Amino acid sequence: MNVLLGVGGGIAAYKAAELARALMEGGARVQVVMTAAAQEFVRPLTFAALTGRKVITDLFSSASGDATLSSAVEHIAVAQENGLFAVAPATADLLAKFANGLADDFLTTAYLAFTGPVILAPAMNTNMWLHPATRENVKRLRDRGHRIVEPEEGYLACGMTGAGRLASPDAIARAVLAEGNRRSDLEGETVLVTAGPTQEPIDPVRYLTNRSSGKMGYAIAEAARARGARVILVSGPVHIQAPRDVTLVPVRTANEMRAAVLDRLDKATIIVKSAAVADFHVSRPPEQKIKKTAARLTLELDPTPDILSELGRRKGDRLLIGFAAETENLNREAHRKLETKNCDMIVGNLVGGALGFDSDENEVVLALRTGETVPVERASKRAIADRIFDEALRLRQALHARQ
Numbered sequence: 001m002n003v004l005l006g007v008g009g010g011i012a013a014y015k016a017a018e019l020a021r022a023l024m025e026g027g028a029r030v031q032v033v034m035t036a037a038a039q040e041f042v043r044p045l046t047f048a049a050l051t052g053r054k055v056i057t058d059l060f061s062s063a064s065g066d067a068t069l070s071s072a073v074e075h076i077a078v079a080q081e082n083g084l085f086a087v088a089p090a091t092a093d094l095l096a097k098f099a100n101g102l103a104d105d106f107l108t109t110a111y112l113a114f115t116g117p118v119i120l121a122p123a124m125n126t127n128m129w130l131h132p133a134t135r136e137n138v139k140r141l142r143d144r145g146h147r148i149v150e151p152e153e154g155y156l157a158c159g160m161t162g163a164g165r166l167a168s169p170d171a172i173a174r175a176v177l178a179e180g181n182r183r184s185d186l187e188g189e190t191v192l193v194t195a196g197p198t199q200e201p202i203d204p205v206r207y208l209t210n211r212s213s214g215k216m217g218y219a220i221a222e223a224a225r226a227r228g229a230r231v232i233l234v235s236g237p238v239h240i241q242a243p244r245d246v247t248l249v250p251v252r253t254a255n256e257m258r259a260a261v262l263d264r265l266d267k268a269t270i271i272v273k274s275a276a277v278a279d280f281h282v283s284r285p286p287e288q289k290i291k292k293t294a295a296r297l298t299l300e301l302d303p304t305p306d307i308l309s310e311l312g313r314r315k316g317d318r319l320l321i322g323f324a325a326e327t328e329n330l331n332r333e334a335h336r337k338l339e340t341k342n343c344d345m346i347v348g349n350l351v352g353g354a355l356g357f358d359s360d361e362n363e364v365v366l367a368l369r370t371g372e373t374v375p376v377e378r379a380s381k382r383a384i385a386d387r388i389f390d391e392a393l394r395l396r397q398a399l400h401a402r403q
């Protein structure tokens with residue numbers, strides 16, 4: 001595993017040397033990139049001696065890189081050569097630059113050119129850490145799917161006591177190495193994800209729909225792709241961008257979603273049905289727009305096909321993961337749905353409050369075929385997506401062991 005280790009200009013920069021060593025002991029090949037401010041605290045020679053590689057210190061000095069990097073556009077080459085991008089200490093300044101896409105030195109430019117997992121270990125004075133600007137930057141970075149290794153509480157070099165001390169190099173190394181292992185654990189899998197709402201026509205210009213934003217399903221697609229899976233994303237109409245490198249199949253109605261999913265079922269090894277499919281559709285929508293009159297209008301609705309049940313009957317040895325949006329009795333309903341639809345996992349979430357449909361965060365329970373219930377605390381939808389796959393792979397092993 002090739003790790004780009006960025007070192008920012010904070011007092012904790014010296015601890016990054018221990019981190020570099022821990023990463024190498026964990027089997028990683030480490031390329032250190034130091035900001036100009038970091039070099040005020042520690043000399044590049046320390047990292048060069050530890051990693052056995054020249055440290056990158058400057059965007060414009062082509063002589064500063066490793067001999068194997070022949071490209072003159074070194075920040076692009078470095079971004080491509082490394083599978084993980086870790087920064088410790090991540091200064092308030094770096095968090096702000098990453099959050100806003102500034103690129104005025106090697107590390108920030110390489111960040112924009114990097115497409116894999118990012119792990120940031122911030123360290124700073126407590127007031128800097130708690131400042132609304134830093135809070136907003138951290139939230140944006142988390143929402144982008146980056147892993148933040150939270151700073152610890154304790155005595156800080158500035159004399160204050162509080163949150164802001166760099167997490168221990170061992171804890172950061174564990175987080176980086178775990179992310180590296182995750183990166184390939186879905187290789188060889190094809191994950192079929194459904195996302196978003198459906199739209200059921202009332203007439204040519206009106207439709208019935210629901211409040212699903214598609215964010216959860218898109219986060220699942222992104223997580224699966226980041227972990228090496230081939231991803232097919234069957235999506236109802238949403239207003240968000242599809243993740244890179246996934247096959248997007250846009251659909252509108254529940255019937256179209258059913259056809260799109262069943263057509264691709266043979267290819268899938270894992271199916272995640274996070275779409276909020278309409279339960280009813282208008283029986284026979286007229287071909288012409290319904291005219292406004294003073295009379296009461298009654299719509300006749302028929303149930304839509306139950307795609308999850310159909311998948312449950314036809315799933316074979318595929319892992320089938322469904323969603324249950326409930327307004328009460330979450331655990332019981334999630335397990336009931338697991339049984340009746342023959343799923344391997346149901347992701348249950350309470351809707352109606354602040355979390356759920358359009359929010360960037362979620363809080364869920366995972367009901368598993370083994371009978372277990374795993375609560376997942378409030379986190380970004382991207383982080384929850386990773387937890388779903390962590391548990392799905394663990395579940396598959398447990399199910400195989402039973403056979």
Ligand SMILES: Cc1cc2nc3c(=O)[nH]c(=O)nc-3n(C[C@H](O)[C@H](O)[C@H](O)COP(=O)(O)O)c2cc1C
Pocket residue numbers: 007008009010011012035036037038089090091092093094123124125128
């Ligand atoms: C003695 C000293 C200690 C500093 N410690 C920190 C720190 O722990 N965290 C932080 O975010 N900034 C710290 N700073 C401020 C950064 O060095 C400054 O914001 C710098 O521009 C960061 O550059 P960089 O983000 O490119 O590394 C410190 C500054 C000084 C002078």
